[in-house]
Amino acid sequence: MPGRIRLSLLATTTALVLAGCGAGSESAPPASAPTPDAPAATSPASAAAAEQAAPQAATAAAPSAQSVLTAISDIDGGGALSYDVENGSKIHYWHGQQFEAGGKQYYTGFAWITPHKYGADRETGRIDPAAKVTLAHATFVADGDRAWTLQGSEPFIGEFGQAEQGNAIDTSRKPQTFTTASGRVLLALPSRAGTGDAGAPAYEVLVFNPHELQGTEERKWTFLGTVAAGTAGATAAPLELVAVDGSDLPALRVKTAGGDKATEYRYDPGHNTYRPISR
Numbered sequence: 001m002p003g004r005i006r007l008s009l010l011a012t013t014t015a016l017v018l019a020g021c022g023a024g025s026e027s028a029p030p031a032s033a034p035t036p037d038a039p040a041a042t043s044p045a046s047a048a049a050a051e052q053a054a055p056q057a058a059t060a061a062a063p064s065a066q067s068v069l070t071a072i073s074d075i076d077g078g079g080a081l082s083y084d085v086e087n088g089s090k091i092h093y094w095h096g097q098q099f100e101a102g103g104k105q106y107y108t109g110f111a112w113i114t115p116h117k118y119g120a121d122r123e124t125g126r127i128d129p130a131a132k133v134t135l136a137h138a139t140f141v142a143d144g145d146r147a148w149t150l151q152g153s154e155p156f157i158g159e160f161g162q163a164e165q166g167n168a169i170d171t172s173r174k175p176q177t178f179t180t181a182s183g184r185v186l187l188a189l190p191s192r193a194g195t196g197d198a199g200a201p202a203y204e205v206l207v208f209n210p211h212e213l214q215g216t217e218e219r220k221w222t223f224l225g226t227v228a229a230g231t232a233g234a235t236a237a238p239l240e241l242v243a244v245d246g247s248d249l250p251a252l253r254v255k256t257a258g259g260d261k262a263t264e265y266r267y268d269p270g271h272n273t274y275r276p277i278s279r
Contacts, residue, residue: 060146063138065093068109071138072153088117091136095169099177101185101210105142106151108208108221110135112166113155132159133166137221139208151220158223160204167191167204167226170236178241180248184209186224188239188252193226201229201236205274207249225273227265229254 063071066079073091077083081093094110112133120126138153161167173190180186185208192199205224213220229237240253240262247267252274255262265274 060142060148062096062098062107063109063140063148063150065096065109068096068138069093069111071109071150072111072136072155085113086116088122090114092166094135094166095189097175097187097189099185099187099208101179101208102183104210105146106139106208106210107142107148108137108139110137112136112161114164127164129163131162131164133161133164134159135166135206135223139220154219154221157206157219157221160223160226163195165195167193167202168199170201173201173236176239176241178250180250182248183211184248186241186249188227188241190229190236191226193228194232198232200232201234203227203229203239203252203254205252222272224249224267225275227252227254227274228263230256 065081066077069081069083069091070076073085075083075085075091077091082090085091091111091113094112096107096109098105098107100106112135114133115128115131117126121128134155135157136153136155137157139151140148141151143149168191170190170192175190176188178186178188187206187208189204189206191202191204193202194200204226207222207224209218209220209222227239229239234256237254237256240255241250242253244251244266249267252265253262254265264277266277267273268275
């Protein structure tokens with residue numbers, strides 16, 4: 001992706017307290033087990049109204065979508081959920097998720113950012129059908145008074161989507177989380193992969209690292225890929241998160257309608273993504 005947006009990094013905790021409108025999704029339990037009853041997702045269409053009610057563990061309203069975008073882009077969008085940032089690029093609010101890690105309550109707001117555009121492409125608004133978008137986030141932590149403090153943001157945690165558009169969150173399905181043995185939190189967000197209304201059901205897989213970062217290549221959040229959960233127009237297949245011996249990250253099992261066996265995806269550390277395996 002072209003140049004990155006200027007913002008505060010997660011390596012430096014920012015003592016900015018933001019308590020915007022709306023409330024986050026329910027937190028994941030601390031046990032190292034999948035949580036199929038995780039909170040429903042939010043989408044750009046629904047974020048303007050409100051997000052899911054906050055759990056009892058956090059009494060303050062979750063940061064608003066607008067606060068998330070400002071923390072990522074360092075630009076006040078005037079309340080918009082999508083706006084220009086630089087060099088023909090736009091930032092779009094994507095999803096908000098509340099969860100627990102290491103005994104702390106966190107709230108992360110995600111956004112996707114389109115590629116930079118120059119010259120004729122920018123003047124005509126030409127869309128590159130092969131161009132993906134950049135995923136970014138702003139993460140907040142609840143303090144002792146249950147107010148939300150901005151921990152930091154990262155302008156790049158991976159790329160996904162197509163035709164300069166991110167895969168839309170499927171609000172009819174619920175996110176799932178899995179707390180690993182090391183304390184990381186895997187998040188599987190239900191989505192529709194593709195553009196328009198014909199997107200195929202899928203899951204967007206990300207992992208959160210609550211520990212202190214070791215080296216410049218580590219990130220708090222990392223995108224681990226898009227996992228198919230059916231074909232366009234079909235009902236989404238259920239997802240099961242299963243612990244794997246010798247791996248901190250779980251296997252992802254997807255069983256489509258009429259299939260005799262589930263498709264299993266395992267984490268590939270060499271490519272930092274999930275890949276299907278033969279069973």
